[in-house]
Amino acid sequence: xxxxxxxxxxxxxxxxxxxxxxxxxxxxxxxxxxxxxxxxxxxxxxxxxxxxxxxxxxxxxxxxxxxxxxxxxxxxxxxxxxxxxxxxxxxxxxxxxxxxxxxxxxxxxxxxxxxxxxxxxxxxxxxxxxxxxxxxxxxxxxxxxxxxxxxxxxxxxxxxxxxxxxxxxxxxxxxxxxxxxxxxxxxxxxxxxxxxxxxxxxxxxxxxxxxxxxxxxxxxxxxxxxxxxxxxxxxxxxxxxxxxxxxxxxxxxxxxxxxxxxxxxxxxxxxxxxxxxxxxxxxxxxxxxxxxxxxxxxxxxxxxxxxxxxxxxxxxxxxxxxxxxxxxxxxxxxxxxxxxxxxxxxxxxxxxxxxxxxxxxxxxxxxxxxxxxxxxxxxxxxxxxxxxxxxxxxxxxxxxxxxxxxxxxxxxxxxxxxxxxxxxxxxxxxxxxxxxxxxxxxxxxxxxxxxxxxxxxxxxxxxxxxxxxxx
Amino acid sequence: xxxxxxxxxxxxxxxxxxxxxxxxxxxxxxxxxxxxxxxxxxxxxxxxxxxxxxxxxxxxxxxxxxxxxxxxxxxxxxxxxxxxxxxxxxxxxxxxxxxxxxxxxxxxxxxxxxxxxxxxxxxxxxxxxxxxxxxxxxxxxxxxxxxxxxxxxxxxxxxxxxxxxxxxxxxxxxxxxxxxxxxxxxxxxx
Numbered sequence: 001x002x003x004x005x006x007x008x009x010x011x012x013x014x015x016x017x018x019x020x021x022x023x024x025x026x027x028x029x030x031x032x033x034x035x036x037x038x039x040x041x042x043x044x045x046x047x048x049x050x051x052x053x054x055x056x057x058x059x060x061x062x063x064x065x066x067x068x069x070x071x072x073x074x075x076x077x078x079x080x081x082x083x084x085x086x087x088x089x090x091x092x093x094x095x096x097x098x099x100x101x102x103x104x105x106x107x108x109x110x111x112x113x114x115x116x117x118x119x120x121x122x123x124x125x126x127x128x129x130x131x132x133x134x135x136x137x138x139x140x141x142x143x144x145x146x147x148x149x150x151x152x153x154x155x156x157x158x159x160x161x162x163x164x165x166x167x168x169x170x171x172x173x174x175x176x177x178x179x180x181x182x183x184x185x186x187x188x189x190x191x192x193x194x195x196x197x198x199x200x201x202x203x204x205x206x207x208x209x210x211x212x213x214x215x216x217x218x219x220x221x222x223x224x225x226x227x228x229x230x231x232x233x234x235x236x237x238x239x240x241x242x243x244x245x246x247x248x249x250x251x252x253x254x255x256x257x258x259x260x261x262x263x264x265x266x267x268x269x270x271x272x273x274x275x276x277x278x279x280x281x282x283x284x285x286x287x288x289x290x291x292x293x294x295x296x297x298x299x300x301x302x303x304x305x306x307x308x309x310x311x312x313x314x315x316x317x318x319x320x321x322x323x324x325x326x327x328x329x330x331x332x333x334x335x336x337x338x339x340x341x342x343x344x345x346x347x348x349x350x351x352x353x354x355x356x357x358x359x360x361x362x363x364x365x366x367x368x369x370x371x372x373x374x375x376x377x378x379x380x381x382x383x384x385x386x387x388x389x390x391x392x393x394x395x396x397x398x399x400x401x402x403x404x405x406x407x408x409x410x411x412x413x414x415x416x417x418x419x420x421x422x423x424x425x426x427x428x429x430x431x432x433x434x435x436x437x438x439x440x441x442x443x444x445x446x447x448x449x450x451x452x453x454x455x456x457x458x459x460x461x462x463x464x465x466x467x468x469x470x471x
Numbered sequence: 472x473x474x475x476x477x478x479x480x481x482x483x484x485x486x487x488x489x490x491x492x493x494x495x496x497x498x499x500x501x502x503x504x505x506x507x508x509x510x511x512x513x514x515x516x517x518x519x520x521x522x523x524x525x526x527x528x529x530x531x532x533x534x535x536x537x538x539x540x541x542x543x544x545x546x547x548x549x550x551x552x553x554x555x556x557x558x559x560x561x562x563x564x565x566x567x568x569x570x571x572x573x574x575x576x577x578x579x580x581x582x583x584x585x586x587x588x589x590x591x592x593x594x595x596x597x598x599x600x601x602x603x604x605x606x607x608x609x610x611x612x613x614x615x616x617x618x619x620x621x622x623x624x625x626x627x628x629x630x631x632x633x634x635x636x637x638x639x640x641x642x643x644x645x646x647x648x649x650x651x652x653x654x655x656x657x658x659x660x661x
Contacts, residue, residue, distance in 0.1 A: 016657040017650060023632045026650050028657055038553065040504035045644070054654075066502055084502040091504045135553040135577060151555035151581035152506075153643075161647045163654055167630060169576075199489050200547035200573050233550060235576050299489050299550075323488050414498045423521060435493040435551060437516045 003274035006240050007171055007206045010146040010271070014129045016163055024165040030128040031145075032158045033114050034061035034101065036092040037416070038133030042156035043095040053099040054162045060123055061096050062104040063089050064113045065416050069379050069406035078106065081418030099159075112382020112408040115139040115352035119223065120384055122252025126241035126268040131158055136352045136432065138229040142222035143249075144241035144271050146206070149230065169235065170280035172205040176213035178288040183466035185362065186221035187354060187430065187449035189213065190228040191293035191303040193285060199301040202234030205281065208273065209239050213287035219248040220358035227353045228432050231300040240272035292465055295434045295447040296339055297327035302434070304339060306452060306464050312336045330436055331444050332424070339462050342446075345425040347376040347457040348439070349450050350406075351413035354430035355381030357388050359450040363430075364394045366454035366468045367401040373460030376403035377419065379411040403457065415440045428456035474640035475586050477611050478567045480540035483530055484604035485514075490544050491551035492578065496560045498552075509556055510563030531564075535605055540567045543600045547571070549578025558582040568610050570617065572597045583633045584643065590617055596625040612637050 004012070011027070019025035032055075039061070046053065053059055066085035068078050080086040089106065096103040104110040104117055111117070115136055118124045124140045130147035131137060133155040140147035150164065157164055174193055194201075207229045209222075217225065222239045229237025239245075246265060249255045256264045291305035304311070312335035313324040328335060333342070349355070349363050360380065378398045380386040386408055389395055395405045412419040413431035415438070421427045423442030430453050431438075434445035446462065451470035455463040500512040518529050525532045542561065548571040549557060558581045561569070568588040579589045590610060592600070599619060600606065609618040612634060616624045629637075636643060 017653050021631060022635075023646075024630065026647070026653065028654070037501050038555070041506050041555075044505070049644075051648075065498075082502070088502050088504055133553055133555075135551065137553075149553035149577055151553050151558075151577060151584065153555060153581065153584040157644055157647050160644060161650065161654060162658075163647055163650065165632070165643055165647065199550055200575070203547070203573060203576055230551075233547070233575060299491065322486070326487065416498050416502060433491075433493065433551065435491045437497055438493050441497065441499075441516055442521065 003277040005171055005273040005277045005279060006144060006208055006238055006271055007146060010127055010129065011168060013127065019167060024167045026163050027166045028129065029131050029158050029162055029164060030058060031123055031130045032059045033118055033130065033132035033137065034059060034155070035065060035114050035132070035134065036063045036088045037065045038152050039095065039155055040088065040091045041152050042159055043099065045156040046099065046159055051160045053101060053159045056100040056102070058162060059101045059159065060104070060118070061092060061101050062111055062114050062117050063092055063106050065410045065414060067106050067409045068417055069409045069411045069419055071407055085417060109383050112384065113352045113355060113410055115227065116355060116381030116385065119143065119219070120252070120382060122249055122255035125249065125255065125264070126245060127271050131164065135230045136227050138235065138237050139223050139227040139352055141226040141229065141236050141238040142219060143245055144238060144268070146236055146238065148235040170205045172202060172207045172234065173279040173282040174207050174209050175282065175284045176209065176211040176287050177284060178213060178286050179216060180213055180287045180290060183451060183470035184290055184292055185449045185451065186217050186224040188290055188293040189287065190225050191295065191300065191447065192290045194228060194232045194301050195303045196285065197232040197283065199231060199299045200233045202229065202232035205234050207232070207234045207237040208279070209237060214239055215242065218358055219244060220356040223356065224353055228300065231432060241268050292449060292452050294339055294452060294462060296331065296333055298330055298434060298436050300432065300434060300447060302327055303447070306340060306462060308339060310335055310337050310339055340464065342462040343426065344428050344446070344456050344461055345374055346421050346427040347372070347374060347453050348412040348427055348429040348431065349453050350377065350379030350381065350411050351431035352381065352410070353432045354450050355379060355385065357385050359430065360385070360389045360394050362470065363450040363454040364397040366451050366458065366465055366470050367403065368397050370401055370458045372402045372457040374457060376457040377406060377412055378403050379406045380408050382408045412439050414438065428453045428462065472586050472640045472642055475567060475588060475612055475637045477609065478540050478588065479607065479609045481535070481605050481607050482541045482543045482600060483536045483539040484543045484601055485530065486545050486601050488545035489547045489550055492549060492554050492557045493551055495549065495557040496554065501554060501556055506559045508563060509560040513560040513564045530604070538565065540565055541570060541608055541610070542566050542568070543570045545571065547573045547575060549575040551575070553577045555581040555585070558585045558587045562587050570600060583637070586637065588612060588637065590627045592617060592625045592627055
């Protein structure tokens with residue numbers, strides 16, 4: 001057999017029926033993650049057709065988008081943003097009961113953001129195919145899984161058949177040579193990659209991240225890297241599994257144990273791309289040249305180093321000018337000015353991109369012994385992350401600094417649960433999208449790492465985290 | 472799903488590149504548990520001001536946009552989230568085709584499942600469409616062609632299976648359910 005990439009090995013292992021000129025491949029799905037926003041209409045299709053969930057044992061649900069991040073009231077009720085949010089979450093509970101699907105529900109110790117909970121419970125494993133009605137499903141590619149977001153119709157397909165109809169995507173190798181400098185994180189790396197590829201640059205491709213700077217990342221860092229593959233237009237990002245992956249997974253509740261673990265390990269070790277395997281495209285990035293990054297515009301590709309200046313449309317190619325001018329107008333930023341010192345109103349530390357324990361530690365390292373100057377929300381990705389952070393005393397650091405320490409959920413990344421910014425406000429956010437209105441109608445988002453966000457909270461303005469002790 | 476064979480309509484043009492799904496339908500409208508009536512939330516933050524009043528200068532609020540079935544948009548339309556609410560909102564508002572030079576993967580998949588045709592044309596054709604808002608175009612699904620007012624034609628790619636489903640109003644779920652023996656066999660040999 002000719003040398004194959006990681007992606008090709010996972011793909012080949014899941015083809016139920018190969019594609020032909022007339023029909024796409026039938027691809028088997030190992031793990032289907034479900035949440036409240038993109039599933040109700042899919043369960044309705046099953047109900048209307050009298051269909052069961054084919055593999056409830058391969059289907060796992062949690063609630064995260066519409067859930068409150070303030071604690072229960074004294075009477076035990078949750079402070080819902082509105083009746084619609086409560087109704088949507090209740091619908092998920094009823095659907096899971098009716099169809100026999102495991103649910104990590106609000107109030108349980110296993111609840112949290114779907115892309116935080118899946119990995120931390122060990123549901124996500126190398127070599128799997130993983131889907132969810134959520135574009136940030138790409139996160140799970142950090143384990144060497146083929147993981148991608150699907151729409152609600154396809155959620156219905158997977159519930160009913162455990163399969164999807166797919167044409168094989170192309171492959172894109174992103175090689176990251178060298179090493180990231182002090183205070184420069186996976187978030188900065190992925191923002192630099194998206195800036196290089198463009199927000200549509202990965203369309204039709206699955207990215208495999210390769211090279212020493214990727215190998216050096218923790219699982220948390222790899223998840224951040226893969227999470228934002230979709231922001232370059234790629235449906236999936238993947239990192240080959242290695243000892244870092246295996247030691248993260250060992251002992252996780254749903255990871256294999258005993259003899260099954262040894263057998264799984266042997267199979268997982270076969271997954272990395274073969275020597276000489278080829279990709280449809282290749283891009284190389286020098287990690288040592290990357291600085292802490294921040295976005296200035298209205299898509300994640302509009303990123304610059306924190307020490308850089310806001311781009312000037314006059315200096316851009318004519319075709320790119322309208323987009324730059326539109327983004328500057330929406331953001332209320334002047335071209336050619338340093339982004340450092342830009343005043344901010346809110347700081348958000350959380351989301352499926354940056355709400356894991358390592359992210360909270362990075363933010364706490366900057367906030368320790370300091371005070372925030374602006375409203376700062378710290379939202380752990382899961383109940384388990386929250387508990388671990390509290391065991392490490394990070395919650396004290398955040399509270400002492402004057403930040404709000406919240407319950408787990410998507411929160412201000414997507415602003416569906418009542419956590420939002422006001423029209424015209426600037427928010428330095430560790431989330432993944434700076435689209436217009438993403439964090440609240442008329443709100444202005446600047447994407448950055450947890451350390452950079454914490455530095456902005458302290459300064460009340462965009463600041464360089466390396467000058468505040470970030471490592 | 473209704474069969475879709477041809478679309479003949481005046482165009483509505485949104486020339487901005489990278490129109491993301493948060494613009495097509497903001498997240499606050501996703502708290503529904505059905506798919507009806509989402510057309511009123513289509514491009515909500517562009518159509519309405521902070522007080523909820525229609526912005527007179529936004530193209531979808533102009534009288535000539537009424538009844539349009541073809542949206543012409545800048546490069547990389549539909550990037551961002553996997554929300555199928557985006558094509559649901561477009562279809563509910565009357566659209567049957569979206570034309571661009573690039574259409575994001577998940578949006579394209581979702582559109583095809585709802586009788587909304589993703590049409591990717593060459594940059595020259597795209598430039599002509601952007602320059603002539605309201606032009607009447609004719610799209611032939613079977614022939615995979617878009618015809619401009621002067622009679623010139625551009626072809627566009629369409630997967631054979633997607634074309635079959637659109638032309639016949641076939642839902643993909645039926646095809647997948649018919650694969651049950653192959654899926655059973657796959658599960659038992661693993």
